Amino acid sequence: MASTTAYHTPPVATEEPGAPAPEQMLDAVVIGAGFGGIAAAIKLREAGFRDVVVLEKGPDVGGCWRENTYPGCACDVPSHLYSYSFAPNPDWTRQYAPQAEIEQYVRDTVDAYGVRRDIRFGVEASGAAWDDTVQGWRLETSDGPLLARAVISAAGPLHQPLIPDIPGLADFPGTVFHSAEWNHDHDLTGERVAVIGSGASAIQFVPEIAPKVGRLELFQRTAPWLLPRIDFEIPRWARWAHRRVPGLRRAHRLAIFSIAETLGFAQRHPRFIAPLRAAATKHLHSQVKDPELRARLTPDYEPGCKRILFANTWYPALQRDNVDVISSGVAEVRGNTVVASDGTEREVDTIILATGFHVTDPPVATAVRGPDGRTMAETWGGSPQAYLGTTVAGFPNLFLLVGPNSALGHSSIIFVIEQQVHYAVEAMKHMRFHALGRIEVDRAVQERYLARVDERLKDAVWATGGCGSYYLDATGRTSTIWPWSLPRMQRMLHRFDAEHYRVERKVPAPVSS
Known part of the structure; x- marks a missing residue:
């Protein structure tokens, strides 16, 4: 474990007579009002942080579930797992919820927890720069500047469509x-x-x-590679049971989670991928009888690589x-x-x-500048890196949701979001309790962590399966996927490990003369 290294505390700012009142320092600005931003807003409010603003460029909440409205749009994770653990929905109508139903679930959750008042709709953040003199982030938005102690980026990896550079x-x-x-x-x-x-x-x-x-x-x-989609309408009696029978929703959710984890295990240990290949091949052969077409539809890489x-x-x-x-x-x-x-x-x-999104080159990376003036994209140099997928050396008081090496290829991303939101809120509570103005993960800690990540992923199917995918960045590194089990993620992000961070005590606010 790294020992805590304290920064030099800058001198206390003073206010000249007749100077304007100090700017309001928000506790946090959350970027995006999809699943991640809404979870952050709810948990920050529950932790007692009142000065929180959520910036949403769109007209309503929902994120990618508001924006993606193509015909047939639906979730590919069973509904009872694709929802917040703290806000279960007993009334999903299908095993795999359609887009409109998921979007409505997000709206209902926002209203149930009373966080709509924290959201500024139609406001886009165009940039954020760290200001050491106030120990905060100065954000430029379409509605004017903001100053915040912390920033939580919840823009998400499926945010900006990838338009291919096709001549003509x-x-x-x-x-x-x-x-x-x-x-x-x-x-x-x-x-x-x-x-x-x-x-x-x-x-x-x-x-x-x-x-x-x-x-x-x-x-x-x-x-x-395709597997059968076991979708069906959830009958009324099952919805009634999920609403009234104690423990049923939790047990159902755990069962889905456990089944998904077996898929994740096979992807991390390709020697166990054969049953997936057999099931997918059987599905293809049962539905496509023409051998020539079947050959065109047969992947030339291992299942799970994409x-x-x-x-x-x-x-x-x-x-x-x-x-x-x-x-x-x-x-x-x-x-x-x-x-x-x-x-x-x-x-x-x-x-x-149907060309996907900017996953390994997220727009937020070019919009955020650390204390040294460099953007996150410049710091990463084409290979996104973060500690626990959440914090980045060189960028204090900044938390990423679904950041580098925290995405999944087998289960619900909402599970990941909840763990990272918990970690970020615990970090902010630690700062509040100890009167800290700045925390930043130690670079050596991050490098050692990433060495473990790379070692775990070098033999996984994403790196060895013989394909190119958005799981790999411009350098060929697997910088998207979480390398271990999800229960392990929950353990690793359960406690804010302050011993791995460099800290700086809060600069006292100016005193009016």
Whole structure:
């Protein structure tokens, strides 16, 4: 364990006669009002922090569940696990909740816990810079500057759509949109549509739009591994039981969690991946009888190397007479023609980008500047790094939710969010109790931690499975995924380990003359 290293305490600021009143120092600014930001707002208020502001650029809460409204959008984690442990919902209508129901759940939780008053809607944070003289973050927002002791970034990894740099795409004369920015005003009926990408979004919306379009051309660089989606409507008696039977919701949630953990174990220990491969292969062979198409839909990497998807309607949709699978990425767009890397050409009216998000290069990294004036992106140099996925050396009083090496490929990200929010709130409580103005994880501690992370992940399927994915950053490092079990995460983030941080006592506020 590292010993605590104290910073030099700067001199106490004084106020000149006639000077303006000191700026208000907020306890925290939370960026984003999705699942992460709402959890942070609730837990900060429960811990007694009253001066908290949540900045949300959109018109309402919900985050990615407010923004992603493409046809068929739904969760790929069972509903009773994809919810806050402190706000269980007995009334989920399906095993896998649809987008609108999840968005409504977030709204209901916000209202139940009374934190809507802390949220400033339509306000976007454009930058944050640490100010040593006041031991706080100066934020620039679309509604003016703010000053906060701490910042909790809850923008999320599935936040900014990734628009591929395809030559000629900008000059396409038809309609182009990303799946995360679905154009509901555009009628696809009878159109020739190109879908670029075959990931989590595409497998949900392609089966929905395939029956109505004239032609659908799917440009697929790599085929996904699919497992059956055991979805069903939750009957009324089951909802009644979840509401009235003591312990049922907790037991149900634990059962789902435990099953998901077996998938995570196999991904961390690829020698146990064979049953997943067998199940996914059986699913493919049972639904696709044409050997030529089946070959195009068979991945050439290990299951789990990319995100494992769950679907029953994907393979049937790809076998429709008006659908064609092109096993190639897109090289360019020439007028109305989409040209694949293998030379295949298709003339289309609309292009839908199912190309994912900026995961390993999150926008927040370019907007935050530490005491040395460098942005987080400059500090990372293409490979995101954080201690416990939550704090970053060189960036005091800053907490990331779903930061580097804390994302999952097998379970509910809300579990991760709750652990990180707990850790951040415990850190802020420690600062309040000990009158600290600044805490920052020791760089040597972070480096030793990351060495353990890299050692654990070097043999995991994400690094050895033979694929490229958003789990890997620009340097080839696995900087996205949590390397151990989720119970271990809960243990590691349960207590704020102050001994691993450098601290500085709070500068007294100026005294009016």
